[in-house]
Amino acid sequence: MPKFAANLSMMFQEHDFLDRFGAAAECGFRGVEYLFPYEWRAAEIKRALDDAGLEQVLFNMPPGDWAGGERGMAAIPGREAEFAETVEKAIEYARVLDCPRLHAMAGIVHAGIDREEAEAVYVSNLRHAADAVARHGITLLAEPINSRDMPGYFLNTSTAGRKIMAAVSRPNLKLQFDIYHTQIMEGDLAERLRRNLEAIGHIQIAGTPGRHEPDIGEINYPFLFDLIDEIGYTGWIGCEYRPRAETRAGLGWAKAYGISAG
Template sequence: MKLGAFQDRLSGHCGFLFTELPLSERFAAAAKAGFRAVEHPNLFATPAREVAGWLERAGVPLVQTGFPAGDASKGEKGFAALPDKVAYYRSTIAPTLDYVEQLGCRMVHPMAGVRPPGVDHAKLWGTYLENLAFAADAAKARGMTVIVEPIGPGSIGNYVIDDPLVAVDAIRTIGRDNVKLLFDAFHCVCLGHDPAALIRAHAPLIAHVQIADDPGRHEPGTGTIAFDPIFAALDEVGYAGFVGCEYHPQAGTEAGLGWMRTAL
């Protein structure tokens, strides 16, 4: 695997990696392992000043996080597209941006949610576009970017924004220049897309990239995804951001880091 310049632009997803450790120790562990940044979708249980201290001591930035997405054990995966959750969703925007701003993070993801039974797709789509625009306008006032991550049925069944092309459509429809795409190569491949081709086609929209191998969503090199064409495409289009490592380690985080230490 040839990472090239991306060798020094890897971000450790600390919701997936270093889970052997308390959250308070994961950022430092990621930095020690060679990650130059970190990300995590849900830090709100800890005061922002405390999380900021973890980041400062680790010496790494938090590149992206999420708005509150609910209780995963109850099947909640965000609220941005859910008509009966509009008031709640909008009530979370300003407090989340306040919190994230204290961490120095500039990208935030509002998860769309799972399609409720009996709700018309057009209603979900319209709600999502309005709520995405609402978050984008609030974020723009703070110089922040709202990112859209499409998540396929192999990871979340009936997720509203379930394909990269659907995400691109949403971004272009609302026309906010601070709404961008979180491009996840794993989801892309699982949906049958060519990730390198999509990168070239939609490069101006991509604000963040994530990787994992398939099957199993494990470390790169453990499955069937060809990563060299992906990194070559990112380099070709001049992608200047981080590459988030959002995978489930096969046998512990440290044991699975060989792929990034041997990649050139």
Template sequence: MLNFSANISLLFNETELIDRFKAAKQHGFKAVEIQFPYSLSVEAIQKTLEDNGLRLVLFNVAADDLLSGGEGLAAVPRKQDQFRQAVAQALAYAEILKPEAVNILPGCCHDKNRQPDYLETFKENLGFAVEAFAPLGIKTVFEAVNTRDMPEFIIHSGEQMLDILDQLDSPNLFMQYDIYHMYRMGEQPEEFINRHAEKIGHIQFADCPGRGQPGTGQINFRQLFSAIEKSSYSGWTGAEYKPAGLTSESLGWFGANTKPADNFARQI
């Protein structure tokens, strides 16, 4: 049976961020993830997690201007000091909230001629993050993002992620494999997960195209969930999609007391 987490940066956005923890619990989730928790105090997050009996399994290191069209933080050579400050901020949250993994967004390079420098900077920064989080027993993960939604993103395939893992060769560094992004890049997620499950620290999903809930696009989620269950992957599978309407109306794929793949099969 898969372990599903709700990404409350996208799900339950009908309410304020602090109230989404409770909404996730009320709808049957035992764990949540959040893209950037820093608008809330770590004490407020810790309290609402305890009050609702939830686990926080993942959050991101801050990414500066990435979501507003900038290059982000983790690969930009002139921003290395700022990246280390962002890691320190994430570490302060991680020491208290104890997530299973912290994600690093590689970011973009707007000048193709500088891409090699950006990749080297990213690998150096990634190594720094691994050394920061490993003593806490927390995995460092990084993800590829499709270049249709975010042109010039420097890491945009499973093969690139595998190559970086091989180069850094750290037992505490893993891929965050996002089904939506990799499907949009033409990959076959089921095959990739089956081959490389031991190198994946976290999985996220949304349907494609549109990034909506399962059943709104082209992905066969009954087949996909079954493939993840049969693989050696044992981490959390994060619902990170944009609900088409109320979040509560988007959860037909999810059953709190039934096997999720079977439950979804009854919905299609």
């Protein structure tokens, strides 16, 4: 049976952030992820995790000026030193939170940036990050993000992600396979899940279009959940969707998997 992790940056927004852990646990979630933990002290989040009996599954390395439109810097030439600092900051949090996966966002590559140079920087930065997190038993993730929601983002497809992984050549670099993004950019979801299984370190879901609950839209998620079991994926599946209304009201899709309105 699939293991679902609640994304607390998007779900349970009816509660303050630190209260979302308990709300997720009450609904049957046993793992959580979110975009960034850095507004809170690691010890505060650890206490919320432990009180709720939850596992920290994933979070992102610091992205730069998020409010100003930055979406990471791993592929941005000239910011290598700053990227290295974000790696150390993320490791600091991951060690306190016992988090085994960190995602390094590639960043927005504007028209004035040479893509070949950006790719070379991306590969170099991912090598550095993979080596740094490996010393703590952590898996590094690279996520393709669709160009409609995030125009200019450097990494857009699983095909491009596999190319980058081959160039980086580190065993602890894995693909963050977001089914929502993959449907928008590539489609052919079942075959792509099969083809990329050995490279996938984490899966995420959302309904397409709209990025709402996975029981709305064009993706047949019950079929894909059965397929994920069939092909032997045993990792977490992050619920990175925006509830249409109150989070609990939209959990009907998850009842068959042991998650409900609590």
